[in-house]
Amino acid sequence: xxxxxxxxxxxxxxxxxxxxxxxxxxxxxxxxxxxxxxxxxxxxxxxxxxxxxxxxxxxxxxxxxxxxxxxxxxxxxxxxxxxxxxxxxxxxxxxxxxxxxxxxxxxxxxxxxxxxxxxxxxxxxxxxxxxxxxxxxxxxxxxxxxxxxxxxxxxxxxxxxxxxxxxxxxxxxxxxxxxxxxxxxxxxxxxxxxxxxxxxxxxxxxxxxxxxxxxxxxxxxxxxxxxxxxxxxxxxxxxxxxxxxxxxxxxxxxxxxxxxxxxxxxxxxxxxxxxxxxxxxxxxxxxxxxxxxxxxxxxxx
Amino acid sequence: xxxxxxxxxxxxxxxxxxxxxxxxxxxxxxxxxxxxxxxxxxxxxxxxxxxxxxxxxxxxxxxxxxxxxxxxxxxxxxxxxxxxxxxxxxxxxxxxxxxxxxxxxxxxxxxxxxxxxxxxxxxxxxxxxxxxxxxxxxxxxxxxxxxxxxxxxxxxxxxxxxxxxxxxxxxxxxxxxxxxxxxxxxxxxxxxxxxxxxxxxxxxxxxxxxxxxxxxxxxxxxxxxxxxxxxxxxxxxxxxxxxxxxxxxxxxxxxxxxxxxxxxxxxxxxxxxxxxxxxxxxxxxxxxxxxxxxxxxxxxxxxxxxxxxxxxxxxxxxxxxxxxxxxxxxxxxxxxxxxxxxxxxxxxxxxxxxxxxxxxxxxxxxxxxxxxxxxxxxxxxxxxxxxxxxxxxxxxxxxxxxxxxxxxxxxxxxxxxxxxxxxxxxxxxxxxxxxxxxxxxxxxxxxxxxxxxxxxxxxxxxxxxxxxxxxxxxxxxxxxxxxxxxxxxxxxxxxxxxxxxxxxxxxxxxxxxxxxxxxxxxxxxxxxxxxxxxxxxxxxxxxxxxxxxxxxxxxxxxxxxxxxxxxxxxxxxxxxxxxxxxxxxxxxxxxxxxxxxxxxxxxxxxxxxxxxxxxxxxxxxxxxxxxxxxxxxxxxxxxxxxxxxxxxxxxxxxx
Numbered sequence: 001x002x003x004x005x006x007x008x009x010x011x012x013x014x015x016x017x018x019x020x021x022x023x024x025x026x027x028x029x030x031x032x033x034x035x036x037x038x039x040x041x042x043x044x045x046x047x048x049x050x051x052x053x054x055x056x057x058x059x060x061x062x063x064x065x066x067x068x069x070x071x072x073x074x075x076x077x078x079x080x081x082x083x084x085x086x087x088x089x090x091x092x093x094x095x096x097x098x099x100x101x102x103x104x105x106x107x108x109x110x111x112x113x114x115x116x117x118x119x120x121x122x123x124x125x126x127x128x129x130x131x132x133x134x135x136x137x138x139x140x141x142x143x144x145x146x147x148x149x150x151x152x153x154x155x156x157x158x159x160x161x162x163x164x165x166x167x168x169x170x171x172x173x174x175x176x177x178x179x180x181x182x183x184x185x186x187x188x189x190x191x192x193x194x195x196x197x198x199x200x201x202x203x204x205x206x207x208x209x210x211x212x213x214x215x216x217x218x219x220x221x222x223x224x225x226x227x228x229x230x231x232x233x234x235x236x237x238x239x240x241x242x243x244x245x246x247x248x249x250x251x252x253x254x255x256x257x258x259x260x261x262x263x264x265x266x267x268x269x270x271x272x273x274x275x276x277x278x279x280x281x282x283x284x285x286x287x288x289x290x291x292x293x294x295x296x297x298x299x300x301x
Numbered sequence: 302x303x304x305x306x307x308x309x310x311x312x313x314x315x316x317x318x319x320x321x322x323x324x325x326x327x328x329x330x331x332x333x334x335x336x337x338x339x340x341x342x343x344x345x346x347x348x349x350x351x352x353x354x355x356x357x358x359x360x361x362x363x364x365x366x367x368x369x370x371x372x373x374x375x376x377x378x379x380x381x382x383x384x385x386x387x388x389x390x391x392x393x394x395x396x397x398x399x400x401x402x403x404x405x406x407x408x409x410x411x412x413x414x415x416x417x418x419x420x421x422x423x424x425x426x427x428x429x430x431x432x433x434x435x436x437x438x439x440x441x442x443x444x445x446x447x448x449x450x451x452x453x454x455x456x457x458x459x460x461x462x463x464x465x466x467x468x469x470x471x472x473x474x475x476x477x478x479x480x481x482x483x484x485x486x487x488x489x490x491x492x493x494x495x496x497x498x499x500x501x502x503x504x505x506x507x508x509x510x511x512x513x514x515x516x517x518x519x520x521x522x523x524x525x526x527x528x529x530x531x532x533x534x535x536x537x538x539x540x541x542x543x544x545x546x547x548x549x550x551x552x553x554x555x556x557x558x559x560x561x562x563x564x565x566x567x568x569x570x571x572x573x574x575x576x577x578x579x580x581x582x583x584x585x586x587x588x589x590x591x592x593x594x595x596x597x598x599x600x601x602x603x604x605x606x607x608x609x610x611x612x613x614x615x616x617x618x619x620x621x622x623x624x625x626x627x628x629x630x631x632x633x634x635x636x637x638x639x640x641x642x643x644x645x646x647x648x649x650x651x652x653x654x655x656x657x658x659x660x661x662x663x664x665x666x667x668x669x670x671x672x673x674x675x676x677x678x679x680x681x682x683x684x685x686x687x688x689x690x691x692x693x694x695x696x697x698x699x700x701x702x703x704x705x706x707x708x709x710x711x712x713x714x715x716x717x718x719x720x721x722x723x724x725x726x727x728x729x730x731x732x733x734x735x736x737x738x739x740x741x742x743x744x745x746x747x748x749x750x751x752x753x754x755x756x757x758x759x760x761x762x763x764x765x766x767x768x769x770x771x772x773x774x775x776x777x778x779x780x781x782x783x784x785x786x787x788x789x790x791x792x793x794x795x796x797x798x799x800x801x802x803x804x805x806x807x808x809x810x811x812x813x814x815x816x817x818x819x820x821x822x823x824x825x826x827x828x829x830x831x832x833x834x835x836x837x838x839x840x841x842x843x844x845x846x847x848x849x850x851x852x853x854x855x856x857x858x859x860x861x862x863x864x865x866x867x868x869x870x871x872x873x874x875x876x877x878x879x880x881x882x883x884x885x886x887x888x889x890x891x892x893x894x895x896x897x898x899x900x901x902x903x904x905x906x907x908x909x910x911x912x913x914x915x916x917x918x919x920x921x922x923x924x925x926x927x928x929x930x931x932x933x934x935x936x937x938x939x940x941x942x943x944x945x946x947x948x949x950x951x952x953x954x955x956x
Contacts, residue, residue, distance in 0.1 A: 059850075097698050098689060100727065131873045145720055218839045300712070
């Protein structure tokens with residue numbers, strides 16, 4: 001059991017950049033390009049870790065602390081997440097609150113690091129990030145409440161654990177709605193299209209990317225790795241929710257297949273959609289909340 | 302050992318402490334230190350008494366005084382915050398330079414503390430009301446400190462009017478209870494039935510009287526002005542603990558009833574949710590640092606009220622676990638909010654001390670000259686946003702657990718809908734984090750926006766030390782929350798009059814969860830430390846350059862192109878335009894070389910500025926009109942008084 005958890009933690013540390021590679025490859029296939037190799041994100045990280053850095057004279061220790069705390073918080077949140085067929089390294093009633101707030105901690109310090117540069121663009125990015133995040137937060141909680149009600153537990157491991165297959169039988173429509181809402185939230189939280197465009201070149205239209213304009217070297221490596229880790233966490237939740245398997249080995253295989261499908265799905269969405277106008281983003285997030293409220297009311301009535 | 306001497310000292314020493322400033326002539330600095338020492342000694346006695354009760358000592362302390370676990374949970378933050386504020390006042394409000402004004406502040410600061418200690422340890426309604434009024438009136442004089450300023454006069458008057466309305470409601474409430482119980486002693490009142498007209502009337506009056514003091518929306522209107530006008534360490538005392546006496550009163554009175562109806566719990570849950578969301582929305586709109594913090598008190602009181610509401614629902618349903626989680630979350634949030642809010646106010650005072658302004662949009666870059674203040678303020682900001690591994694997370698987590706408790710209910714049970722409070726709390730958490738990203742980012746980070754910010758200096762040690770102590774307490778509770786579960790269970794038991802054995806299973810579950818929160822917090826710190834070491838290793842021997850912030854090709858940046866607090870919050874405030882309505886002047890810029898223009902906004906309070914002031918104007922207009930018509934002569938007025946008296950007598954006879 002302990003060995004399995006350790007293997008999962010190792011996968012949690014090793015696999016996330018691959019997810020970015022898969023997203024990029026999917027987009028390349030859609031565009032008819034060959035695209036960068038799947039391991040390109042690892043190469044990028046290795047390159048950044050070898051580099052020096054340039055720091056703005058305006059910045060203080062907060063700017064340097066941002067990437068460190070951002071990555072540490074997301075990684076700590078990973079300890080709470082169940083992967084494969086096994087429960088999480090740590091699990092307790094209400095642990096999903098800690099999970100969400102750890103992601104909030106990462107966001108808080110990323111926004112502070114952005115404001116530390118004194119750049120108007122980064123201030124703009126930070127303002128957008130906290131605005132959309134505070135709308136995504138209730139939606140995320142609503143989705144998790146649906147899972148909690150359907151499975152009768154309030155820990156992440158329980159919600160995504162053994163009770164889930166039976167819950168799909170008794171509360172299938174509600175879980176389906178929650179899964180759709182969760183996918184939208186995953187796109188918003190991870191700064192993907194249709195909320196944010198990770199490849200944009202116009203600072204005025206960026207959200208997440210513009211916050212990290214001034215970071216370079218190992219700091220930027222921490223940020224990129226943390227972002228891929230966060231994408232992996234959401235992929236893992238959705239995979240456990242949707243892909244259920246029988247035996248231990250089948251469960252493992254299905255789980256990683258599910259994460260792969262999630263990454264391909266993100267890539268497909270990015271290929272077939274344009275980024276929404278900034279004023280439309282709150283509507284999308286409120287829409288996801290309404291979907292989840294609907295699912296919850298179905299279960300509570 | 303009886304607690305009587307401890308409590309007597311905790312009341313008498315602070316009450317008398319301010320006199321030192323008046324009596325010791327010629328050596329103002331020594332006099333102030335003496336006053337501070339007396340107040341701290343009194344506070345230490347109070348903490349000792351509370352600690353003894355929490356460890357199981359009998360709480361009886363002579364006639365009229367009695368501590369139980371519930372009052373002890375309030376007594377601890379009251380004493381801690383008051384002591385921290387008094388030490389801070391040595392440097393922030395020095396008697397040596399401010400003279401009699403500082404003496405006055407010390408006198409009423411000590412009296413306010415004495416009043417609070419008295420009211421939380423009162424065993425009967427009379428003692429309670431005495432403490433209440435001493436505290437409330439001292440609060441008036443403290444708000445009125447800068448009496449030459451119009452802002453302080455107005456704030457003090459609004460405060461006085463609202464606190465008197467509240468006291469009137471409390472007189473009525475205690476009179477009703479006395480009629481039912483035959484005595485003013487709380488022990489005799491205990492066990493009143495909650496249902497029926499008496500219960501409803503008492504609850505409504507308690508909600509008005511205590512809600513006004515606590516600052517529940519829409520009774521919060523006195524709070525932003527008063528907190529902004531008072532000297533900062535007084536604001537810390539008022540926002541940190543004085544408003545909590547409203548929560549204490551609400552708990553004390555609802556605790557008297559057997560089986561309070563579920564409607565009370567739902568009312569508090571709803572009022573708390575509204576307070577929390579609108580409090581933080583109004584906070585986002587503020588650009589005065591202290592007014593912003595004051596609105597955050599409204600938000601946090603809302604979270605506390607949600608916890609109390611859950612506890613009441615738990616009692617109505619006979620669900621011991623819900624009582625523990627709701628009341629435990631509320632009581633812990635009372636303590637936590639006292640710690641981080643006073644820390645933030647003291648930090649705001651340090652900023653004001655260093656720059657002479659509280660206007661966020663004139664600050665910036667203070668983390669350079671004020672390294673320590675910035676770090677401590679950041680700890681408070683993360684704590685109030687409910688971010689782990691600090692204390693704010695733990696109490697919000699308990700309230701979340703209480704809200705989620707409803708999910709265990711079968712289909713069709715109304716209580717299951719309490720779970721809908723969880724996304725509300727999540728929204729509040731997100732907005733609070735956004736607001737404090739704004740405060741920290743605009744005030745402490747970036748480049749200075751004015752000369753005042755450029756000339757800022759670090760706060761003196763007497764101001765930093767109490768802030769450091771408060772920040773350490775925030776971190777300690779956040780890292781080891783399990784230690785507090787048993788006192789919280791004690792407070793819940795004392796409030797709901799439940800046997801400890803009934804609460805034990807829920808307490809055990811909460812404690813085991815809290816231990817795992819600690820484990821994650823430790824993992825978080827270890828990961829962060831590891832990354833810092835890795836970063837340091839990587840940086841060794843590498844080239845590290847300093848340059849200007851990259852302005853995306855912008856050639857001549859100035860500090861004024863930075864995002865301000867107002868621009869940072871604008872996108873979020875657009876979501877709240879139905880209640881937060883900024884007034885302002887928006888200049889029109891025309892032509893290729895527009896003339897110099899100014900832009901300013903101001904957010905009126907929805908209740909005070911948009912409802913109460915117009916209503917008061919209307920009443921004055923009516924009264925003026927009535928006087929002019931026929932009431933010029935005094936004998937006619939006397940006749941009216943007589944006629945009213947006769948009419949009332951007749952009514953008395955007829956009914």
